[in-house]
Every structure is written in C-alpha cells, then in structure tokens.
C-alpha cells in the first residue's frame with residue numbers, strides 16, 4: 085500500500101485540539117482496580133500483514149479502560165463494559181466482508197507532502213488526489229470523525245443499541261490512531277528492513293505484556309473540533325514510528341535474532357523494554373481521547389447539559405486561552421485573563437495527571453497576562469495546563485511534538 089515518501093517536515097500548526105475543560109493535576113495516580121479481563125478467545129483468521137491494530141488485546145484494553153474516565157451521567161456506557169470489550173475489534177473483522185473497511189484503520193500520514201494541514205473534508209482530498217490514491221493511503225481521521233457523527237445521530241434518535249455498536253467502533257479507530265505504525269508510510273518496517281514489526285509490536289508484544297499496561301483515569305473534556313483533535317494525536321503517533329523501528333533493531337541485536345523463524349522471548353522482552361514508555365503513553369492517550377470523544381458525543385446529542393461541559397459559572401473575565409503555537413516544539417505561549425487581582429497558580433500536567441511544572445505561583449493584577457512554557461526535556465505528547473485563582477480553575481490541552 086505504499087510509496088516511498090519524499091522529505092518530511094514535522095512542524096505542525098493546528099489550532100486547539102480541544103476547547104477548555106476542567107482538569108486538575110492528580111496528586112496521586114489512581115489506578116483502576118483489578119487486572120485486565122481477558123477477551124473472549126477468537127482465533128485470528130488473517131495473520132501476518134493484515135494489520136489488526138494493537139491486536140485484539142490492545143483494543144480490548146483501550147475500549148474498556150476508557151470507560152473509567154466517564155462521568156456518572158454516562159453510567160449506561162460504563163455498565164456496558166463487557167460489550168465494549170467484546171466488540172473492540174469488530175471493525176477489523178468487517179474487513180474480510182467489506183472492502184471499504186480496511187482504509188478506515190490507517191493513514192500513511194507522512195506520504196502527504198503537507199500532512200500537518202490535511203483537509204477535514206475527505207471529498208476535497210479525493211478531488212486533489214483521486215479515490216485510488218486516497219484509499220491506498222488510508223482514511224483513518226475522516227472515518228473516525230464520520231463514526232463520531234454517526235454516534236451522535238444514533239444517540240439523538242435514542243437508538244441506544246446501535247449507538248453502543250458505533251461507540252465500540254469509534255474506540256477501535258481511536259485505538260488504531262494511537263498505534264504509531266498505523267500512521268506511518270513505513271507501517272511494517274518494509275522500507276527499513278524491519279518487515280513484520282507491525283504485528284510483533286502490536287500483537288506479539290502486547291499479548292505478553294498486557295498485564296503491565298495501566299492507565300490513569302482523566303476526566304473527559306468536550307472536543308469542539310473533532311478533526312483537529314484526531315489529527316493532533318495522529319501526528320504524535322507518527323512521530324513515534326521511528327522509535328518503534330529503532331526498538332526492533334535494538335531487540336534484534338540484544339536477542340541475536342535475525343528476524344526469521346520463531347520469535348524468541350528475549351526479543352519480545354527487549355522490544356517491550358525499549359518501547360514501554362511510548363506504548364504506555366499511547367495507551368493512556370488512547371483512553372483519554374476515546375473518553376473525550378464519547379463524552380463529546382453525549383453532549384452533542386443533548387444527553388449531558390451544558391453545565392457539565394464547562395467548569396461551571398466562571399466569571400466571563402476569568403479565562404484561559406489556547407496556547408500558541410499548538411502543537412509546539414519546544415516552547416509555546418499561554419495567555420489568560422483575570423477578573424480580579426489575587427494569587428494565581430498555573431500548572432502543567434502530563435496526560436497521566438502527574439505534575440510536570442508549576443509555571444507560575446504569584447499575585448497578579450486583573451487583566452491580560454501571558455507566560456511562556458518551555459517543553460525542552462519533555463517527551464512528545466498531550467499535556468494539560470491549569471489556571472487556578474481562588475476557587476476558579478480552568479484547564480486546556482496542548483500538544484508537544486518533538
């Protein structure tokens with residue numbers, strides 16, 4: 085499905101992946117109790133190069149763990165955890181009967197010369213490149229947004245059983261979008277002599293190390309611009325693809341495995357060693373993104389009232405703006421407005437809730453202010469920044485891409 089890509093630029097420029105929400109750094113990491121439940125046994129019919137995206141186990145983890153982020157008002161979803169786990173890979177199984185399904189699971193994002201500015205309108209992309217090319221290189225972000233829209237429509241008309249099925253699919257596509265090799269031209273290491281890495285990473289490794297994957301719950305925020313939001317995490321995923329390829333080389337050299345025949349346990353152990361951090365970040369990111377989108381769909385369907393969307397009755401003059409530029413590397417500016425003078429605290433948290441920096445803790449006057457945040461030394465990913473003044477608090481997301 086691939087053509088060697090010309091030069092790539094990784095400077096990106098997307099406006100706010102999501103509007104304001106209300107998130108605080110968590111002082112303690114809370115882990116969801118109990119281990120993963122194993123998915124029902126299903127024998128994969130198609131092996132090898134048919135990319136299942138995280139394998140069944142990975143999709144199971146993402147679909148079920150994302151439920152831990154949802155508010156009590158969405159208990160109907162939470163109560164259907166078994167369903168979401170069992171149907172996390174339905175979208176993959178459809179590939180064998182529906183030829184239009186496969187392109188929905190990936191995007192050779194770096195095949196496109198200006199991939200940071202891909203159009204939200206699939207028709208426009210097709211007008212530019214033609215259907216065969218667009219299909220060959222995958223339509224993951226557009227299918228994700230389309231699935232979101234279908235979910236909103238089903239929830240609106242009260243078709244709850246249908247909505248659950250669509251929501252499980254949405255989880256699948258969000259999961260695929262957080263697997264770096266689903267978002268890169270070199271999707272199976274075929275350009276670099278790393279053939280087979282796709283399934284070694286997402287299935288062989290994840291099946292062995294599933295019990296080591298934990299995510300922290302993060303309250304969902306409303307996503308206004310779905311396409312920009314999806315593209316933002318796809319760009320992060322893409323930026324990690326080379327690390328997975330390097331880890332394959334490292335694992336081969338440590339285990340002395342030449343890449344053919346049975347995969348030795350030493351190879352898988354070293355692949356996990358070298359990709360553990362990025363894999364956990366992507367799993368965490370997938371559960372956050374999925375919960376954000378499920379939550380937003382409920383809001384858009386009118387099932388959650390506006391009061392839950394914003395942090396509450398904040399005075400209009402107290403406001404935190406989207407950082408600029410966003411995504412950024414390595415620094416960005418955060419501006420905000422205070423309604424009254426007082427002590428102000430601005431903190432930055434990682435996606436797992438761990439505090440990364442206290443950018444500001446000072447008494448300031450009312451009006452507009454701006455601070456610069458330098459992400460040097462941090463890894464690529466989603467971060468939250470939170471402005472607090474007295475009982476008022478507002479959070480936003482930003483995206484660091486190295």
Ligand SMILES: [Zn+2]
Pocket residue numbers: 135136137175176189256260
């Ligand atoms: Zn898939």
